[in-house]
Amino acid sequence: MMPLRRKLADGAALLFALAATAFGLIWLVWILWTTMAEGAAALTPSLFTQMTPPPGGSGGLLNAFYGSAVMVLVALVLGTPVGIAAGTYLAEHGRHSRLAAIVGFINDILLSAPSIVIGLFVYELAVRPAGHFSGFAGAIALAIILLPIVVRTTDEALRLVPNQMREAAFALGVPAWRITSRIIYKAGLSGIVTGVLLGLARIAGETAPLLFTALNNQFWSASLAQPLANVPVVIFQYAMSPYDQWHALAWAGALVLTAFVLGLNLMVRFFARRGNR
Amino acid sequence: MSPPPHLAPSSGAAADRLFRLVTAGAAWLVLIVLGGAAVSMAWGGRLAFETFGWRFIASRDWDPVSGKFGALIPIYGTLATSIIALLIAVPVSIGIALFLTDIAPRWLRAPIGMAIELLAAIPSIIYGMWGLFVFAPFMAAHVEPWLTGKLGGLPVIGPLFTGPPIGIGLLTASVVLGIMIIPFITAVARDVFNAVPSSLKEAAVALGSTRWEILSRVTLPYTRSAIIGAIFLGLGRALGETMAVTFVLGNAHDLSPSLLMPSNSIAAAIANEFTEADTELYRSSLIALAFLLFVVTFLVLCAAKLMLMRVGRTHGRSQ
Amino acid sequence: MKSRILAVAAAALLTAACGTNEGNQAQRAAGSQQITGAGSTFVYPVLSAWAADYQKHSGTSVNYQSIGSGGGISQVEAGTVDFGATDQPLKSDELAKNGLAQFPVVVGGIVPVVNIAGLASGKLKLTGPVLADIYQGKIKSWNDPVIAKLNPGLNLPNAAIATVHRSDGSGTTFNFTHYLSQVSPAWKSGPGEGKTVAWTGGVGGKGNEGVAAYVKQLPNSIGYVEYAYVMQNGMTCALLQNAAGNFVAPSADSFAAAAATADWAHAPDFNLVMTNAAGANAYPIAASTFILLHKQPKDKAKSNAAIAFFKYALEHGQGQAKKLDYVPLPDALVKQIETYIGANIK
Numbered sequence: 013m014m015p016l017r018r019k020l021a022d023g024a025a026l027l028f029a030l031a032a033t034a035f036g037l038i039w040l041v042w043i044l045w046t047t048m049a050e051g052a053a054a055l056t057p058s059l060f061t062q063m064t065p066p067p068g069g070s071g072g073l074l075n076a077f078y079g080s081a082v083m084v085l086v087a088l089v090l091g092t093p094v095g096i097a098a099g100t101y102l103a104e105h106g107r108h109s110r111l112a113a114i115v116g117f118i119n120d121i122l123l124s125a126p127s128i129v130i131g132l133f134v135y136e137l138a139v140r141p142a143g144h145f146s147g148f149a150g151a152i153a154l155a156i157i158l159l160p161i162v163v164r165t166t167d168e169a170l171r172l173v174p175n176q177m178r179e180a181a182f183a184l185g186v187p188a189w190r191i192t193s194r195i196i197y198k199a200g201l202s203g204i205v206t207g208v209l210l211g212l213a214r215i216a217g218e219t220a221p222l223l224f225t226a227l228n229n230q231f232w233s234a235s236l237a238q239p240l241a242n243v244p245v246v247i248f249q250y251a252m253s254p255y256d257q258w259h260a261l262a263w264a265g266a267l268v269l270t271a272f273v274l275g276l277n278l279m280v281r282f283f284a285r286r287g288n289r
Numbered sequence: 290m291s292p293p294p295h296l297a298p299s300s301g302a303a304a305d306r307l308f309r310l311v312t313a314g315a316a317w318l319v320l321i322v323l324g325g326a327a328v329s330m331a332w333g334g335r336l337a338f339e340t341f342g343w344r345f346i347a348s349r350d351w352d353p354v355s356g357k358f359g360a361l362i363p364i365y366g367t368l369a370t371s372i373i374a375l376l377i378a379v380p381v382s383i384g385i386a387l388f389l390t391d392i393a394p395r396w397l398r399a400p401i402g403m404a405i406e407l408l409a410a411i412p413s414i415i416y417g418m419w420g421l422f423v424f425a426p427f428m429a430a431h432v433e434p435w436l437t438g439k440l441g442g443l444p445v446i447g448p449l450f451t452g453p454p455i456g457i458g459l460l461t462a463s464v465v466l467g468i469m470i471i472p473f474i475t476a477v478a479r480d481v482f483n484a485v486p487s488s489l490k491e492a493a494v495a496l497g498s499t500r501w502e503i504l505s506r507v508t509l510p511y512t513r514s515a516i517i518g519a520i521f522l523g524l525g526r527a528l529g530e531t532m533a534v535t536f537v538l539g540n541a542h543d544l545s546p547s548l549l550m551p552s553n554s555i556a557a558a559i560a561n562e563f564t565e566a567d568t569e570l571y572r573s574s575l576i577a578l579a580f581l582l583f584v585v586t587f588l589v590l591c592a593a594k595l596m597l598m599r600v601g602r603t604h605g606r607s608q
Numbered sequence: 609m610k611s612r613i614l615a616v617a618a619a620a621l622l623t624a625a626c627g628t629n630e631g632n633q634a635q636r637a638a639g640s641q642q643i644t645g646a647g648s649t650f651v652y653p654v655l656s657a658w659a660a661d662y663q664k665h666s667g668t669s670v671n672y673q674s675i676g677s678g679g680g681i682s683q684v685e686a687g688t689v690d691f692g693a694t695d696q697p698l699k700s701d702e703l704a705k706n707g708l709a710q711f712p713v714v715v716g717g718i719v720p721v722v723n724i725a726g727l728a729s730g731k732l733k734l735t736g737p738v739l740a741d742i743y744q745g746k747i748k749s750w751n752d753p754v755i756a757k758l759n760p761g762l763n764l765p766n767a768a769i770a771t772v773h774r775s776d777g778s779g780t781t782f783n784f785t786h787y788l789s790q791v792s793p794a795w796k797s798g799p800g801e802g803k804t805v806a807w808t809g810g811v812g813g814k815g816n817e818g819v820a821a822y823v824k825q826l827p828n829s830i831g832y833v834e835y836a837y838v839m840q841n842g843m844t845c846a847l848l849q850n851a852a853g854n855f856v857a858p859s860a861d862s863f864a865a866a867a868a869t870a871d872w873a874h875a876p877d878f879n880l881v882m883t884n885a886a887g888a889n890a891y892p893i894a895a896s897t898f899i900l901l902h903k904q905p906k907d908k909a910k911s912n913a914a915i916a917f918f919k920y921a922l923e924h925g926q927g928q929a930k931k932l933d934y935v936p937l938p939d940a941l942v943k944q945i946e947t948y949i950g951a952n953i954k
Contacts, residue, residue: 018499025501029392032384033401036475039468040408043419050422066656067817067840097315104312115316121590122323124522126529128556129583132563132576133326136333144688156322163319189308217412220531220556224563227673244414248532251418252813254820254841259422266415277410281403353678353777353804421825429827453768455826457811540775540812551811561814565679565776 044270051267054260059268064246067255073265079240083147083226084216086236087154092208095159099166099204100192106167116167123160130156131221139225147240150226154215161214165207169200206284213276217269219244243269327583334577336570345577351542353566358574360581362542366554367582370463370534371527373548377467378474378523383516385471386478387504402479409472417536420465421457425537428464429456433549436460452549460548462538466530470523477519477597481512518596525590529582531556555582643913646673647680647693649815650780651897653836654714655693657928658921665920668913676815678777678803684708684900690910691918692900695779696803697879707903709952710877711945712896713918714925715935717835717863718784719893720846721823724750724765729838732846733758733855736791736884736892739848742830743771743788744798745808750828765828772822772831775812777803783895784832787883791892832893835863836932850892851884858891864935866894872941878948894935903952915949922946 058072065071098115106112131153138149173196181191197204227239243265250262337345337358348359385405389398433454440450452458485508493503509516539551540561555578566572645655652674659670673679677694684692685706693713703710720739722732734742738754741747747754750764774781782803789796799805811826813819816833820841823831830846835858838845847855856862866885872878882894899918905911922945926936937945 014497014499018502022499022501025387025499025504026392028380029384029388032381033388033393033405035381036385036405036408036468036471037401040404040411042423043411043415046419046423047415066660067653094315094318097312098319101309101312101316111313111316115319117594118323119319120594121587122319124525124529124586124590125323125326126531126556126582126586128529128531128559129326129330129579129586132333132559132579133329135563136329136576137325143686159319159322187302188305190304192308213410217414219412219414220560223560227564244412244532247414247418251421251536252821253817254824254837254843255817256841262418266418269412270415273412274407274410277407278403281406285399352806355802426825452809453770453828455770455811455829457822457826540814541807541810542812543807543809545809550809553812561775561812565675566682568682 044274047263047267047270050260050263051265051270054264055267056264059261059264064241064261065257067253067258070257071261073243073246073261073268075241076243076246076265077268079147079226080216080242080244082236083151083154083222083240083242084212086148086151087158087215088208088212090151091155091158091211092162094155095162095207095211096166096204098159099163100170102163102167103170104192106171119160119163122156123164126220127157127218128220128223131224134221135224145225145227145239147226147236147238150222150240150242151236153221153225154218157218157221158211158215161211162204162207165210166200166204169203169207170196172203173199202284206280209276209280213273213280216276217244217273219248223248327580327587330576330580330583334573334580336573337577340570341574345574346581349544353562353568353571356568356570358570360555360574360578362544363553363555363558363578364581365544366459366538366552367528367556369459369548369552370466370538370554371524373460373463374466374470374527375520375524377464378470379520381467382471382474382478382519382523383509385475386482389475389479390482391500391504405472405475407472408468409476413469413530413532416465416469416533420461420533420537424465425456425461427456428461429454433460437549448546449548452545452547454549455551457537457539458547458549458551459538462534462552462554463548465533465537466527469530469533470527473526474519474523477522478512478516481515481519482508485511514596514599518593518599521589521593521596525586525593528586528589529556531560535560555579641668641910641913642671643668643691643910643917644671644673644689645680645691645693645914646675646683646689647900648677648695648779648897649674649817650677650695650716650718650834650895651693651714652816653834653840654716654925654929654932654934655921657932658917658925661925661928662917662920666916668917670917674815674817676774676776676803677779677782681900684902687902687906690901690905690907691914693897694900695895695897696782697877697881697896697898698900699879700877703877703900708900709903709949710879710898710900711918711948712872712878712880712937712941713899713921714929714937715863715867715882715894715896716933717858717866717891717894718780718787718832719835719838719858720830720832720848721820721838721843722830722846723823723827723844725827727762727764727844729844730847730857731759731762732844733849734846735849736788737794740788740792740795742769743773743808743810744795745771746794767828770826770829771807771810772813772819772826772829773807773810774804774815774819776814778815779803779895779897780816780832780834781805783881783883783893786881787893790884835859836934839933848892850890851886852888852890854888856889856891858933860930860933860935862889862891863894863933866890866892867896867935870896872944878945901949901953904954911953915953919946919949 062072063075102112102116134149134153138152139145181195222242222245226242247262247265250258346360349361350357350359389402436450441447489507493507534554535557538557541551542553559575563575655672663669677696680692680694683689749768751766785801785805789801811822813822816837819831820833820837823829847857850856865887866882869885870880870882884892922942929936
């Protein structure tokens with residue numbers, strides 16, 4: 013018979029694992045519930061039709077949504093091709109190239125690097141020489157955050173493509189670059205798209221890199237060459253203010269942002285798992 | 290995977306070279322970005338380093354008006370919040386990983402796993418807002434008075450729990466940070482727990498081990514490097530976290546032994562003060578702080594990667 | 609096919625984003641300009657009201673970043689904004705070094721605000737030395753005998769005082785600490801005065817907005833903000849004892865009484881601070897906000913647009929200022945300012 017001590021230890025471990033899981037889930041539920049409850053109260057159609065108001069006034073977040081959308085799109089346009097190209101290099105040459113090994117290593121460091129350092133880097137690069145903040149600088153900062161995500165997922169997706177495909181194509185005399193662009197990309201496309209969408213979800217919510225690049229703009233501005241309103245910085249400014257109307261708008265913006273980011277995440281993971289079965 | 294043949298048909302050779310050049314160029318760009326960030330932080334901080342020398346790291350000053358800056362308080366805040374966050378996150382993450390790999394019924398594993406991963410997907414500004422408006426008042430009303438009352442008078446740890454219960458401070462920031470890094474550590478732990486060869490686990494079961502004994506005597510020792518790597522990964526993330534901490538840490542350039550007092554971290558100081566830094570030296574001091582943060586984070590993440598590679602986990606999760 | 613659609617969509621969005629830049633420039637040429645400014649959060653409530661009125665009146669929009677006096681000074685010195693606003697006046701030599709002209713635009717008051725459950729606004733009485741001691745951590749809880757002696761009828765809780773100060777370079781802090789240095793020798797030899805000082809503990813808020821936000825949020829806290837923020841957010845303020853010994857309530861009248869003692873005619877470049885003013889009704893911490901403009905601006909059109917805006921504010925902005933309990937400048941001073949602008953800014 014098992015001594016009591018061992019049974020107790022086992023039971024304690026079981027309890028601990030259950031408690032730990034409950035602990036993690038409680039925070040998730042609490043945070044999401046708060047965001048939904050507070051945000052829903054301020055969720056009105058005017059959120060999407062009116063601009064950011066002066067203190068004490070009512071309005072919406074139209075210019076912020078627009079600015080965020082533009083910067084995220086430009087970041088995708090800048091970062092995705094570079095990321096896919098670099099990921100292709102890692103996948104195709106990863107085994108026998110020292111450059112690929114180093115780049116893979118450094119890429120993973122960049123993935124977890126503090127985003128505020130990236131923001132300062134782009135400030136020194138694009139804001140200081142220009143003499144003013146700009147939406148374009150914000151887009152560059154977001155592109156740098158996006159880059160390692162796309163590189164990593166492209167690398168993984170392309171590695172998963174079975175070798176028989178490559179060997180069959182070689183046997184048919186297809187040149188190497190065509191193999192990659194026509195065949196391997198098609199085969200790994202779902203993985204690459206997954207990576208881009210996950211990257212999109214990540215950069216949509218990033219605040220720190222935009223603090224010193226795009227700054228903010230209380231008026232309507234569609235120009236990437238000037239400070240551009242964006243959702244995370246507006247939420248930051250409004251939440252840290254004393255005005256109740258601004259708090260309400262901040263929660264509404266937080267709800268929309270969270271719904272977008274989590275919705276994208278769930279959708280991507282759901283379809284990825286479905287595809288893998 | 291076999292290397293691409295260098296005997297491609299001649300019509301494709303130039304295109305092959307071009308393609309290889311483009312992809313290699315993109316790969317180089319990744320290196321250039323990281324290197325560029327490091328160099329630009331060092332360059333931007335050089336005025337501060339020249340002015341203050343090594344004393345910059347040990348100085349408690351922070352006086353923008355008379356131009357005296359020191360990194361000690363932001364460094365302290367960064368380290369204190371990150372370490373306490375780890376103390377909370379590591380046991381919880383291992384517990385969740387144990388639950389997900391061993392205890393939970395199969396149909397429950399994917400949904401709960403995805404739920405935990407959602408914690409990582411929530412933007413950090415949401416953590417910050419929730420922390421400021423919901424969690425800090427909760428801590429101020431229910432937790433901090435209890436801590437001050439029960440532990441504030443004790444001999445050694447007493448000074449850690451003194452001060453007005455305002456909710457904003459090191460402890461609240463550390464808890465929020467801990468919650469944020471749970472999914473990263475859990476993800477790695479879950480992967481490596483699953484990767485333990487079942488033959489080892491089955492042998493242990495055959496010898497009559499309990500679940501706890503398998504975890505403590507087989508799984509954890511086998512995955513020790515990876516778990517340490519995961520801890521470093523969590524630490525690296527915690528060190529650089531900005532928005533969640535900025536909301537609830539209190540922006541106080543103040544060094545106090547109490548965990549209940551407001552403080553400052555490197556990332557929060559930069560986020561709050563950079564756009565208003567009005568002298569070259571002020572800006573340079575903030576960039577110097579960023580450089581220090583970058584160096585420490587780089588070393589920690591390198592250590593994490595090396596540990597994770599040792600167990601053959603060359604890929605973590607693309608969070 | 610899908611990728612082609614995506615490419616076209618992306619190109620369209622990019623063209624739209626870049627194209628509207630031309631649209632913006634055309635708009636600017638047509639006379640609806642945008643001028644940028646940055647600085648004092650003290651003046652922000654009334655400045656944004658003036659800007660809204662001015663846009664209706666002239667079409668020019670004023671994009672003002674409320675980031676604190678320190679930031680305003682550095683941005684206008686660096687040339688990244690068209691005008692700066694600061695509550696701490698610059699000395700003539702620093703103005704000359706940077707080629708700046710400086711003039712006041714409005715007067716307001718800095719008020720201690722508290723968050724004590726059940727306490728109505730204007731009931732708590734404090735003196736300058738007591739305020740200094742609270743902020744230095746010498747008076748730690750609300751039911752301290754010193755505070756109780758000043759407030760005999762009040763039921764103050766046995767709770768620790770949480771102080772809130774400014775974390776950014778602030779002209780409001782300068783005026784507040786300048787006042788504390790005038791009334792408390794311990795403060796003068798301790799933290800002293802400045803746009804930022806070495807605070808003893810307490811939470812740091814960004815801008816007047818941040819301090820107001822924290823005081824609203826944290827129970828049993830005390831902070832210092834411009835009076836308009838008290839009104840806009842329904843906060844609880846305390847009465848301060850002035851130099852004549854009276855406990856004065858903050859209002860446009862008591863700020864004006866303090867401002868009346870200011871000798872503008874003899875202040876070079878309007879460099880004048882008006883805390884702890886004499887007078888039975890004078891509010892102890894009144895302050896003005898100063899606008900900084902380049903004497904020889906690079907963009908003359910923008911500089912002229914900024915001058916036109918401030919002329920409008922000085923001549924027609926009295927109504928908005930009074931609504932928010934700021935004190936508009938008297939006519940004689942306005943004339944002195946306009947003469948100064950004409951002489952100094954080309």
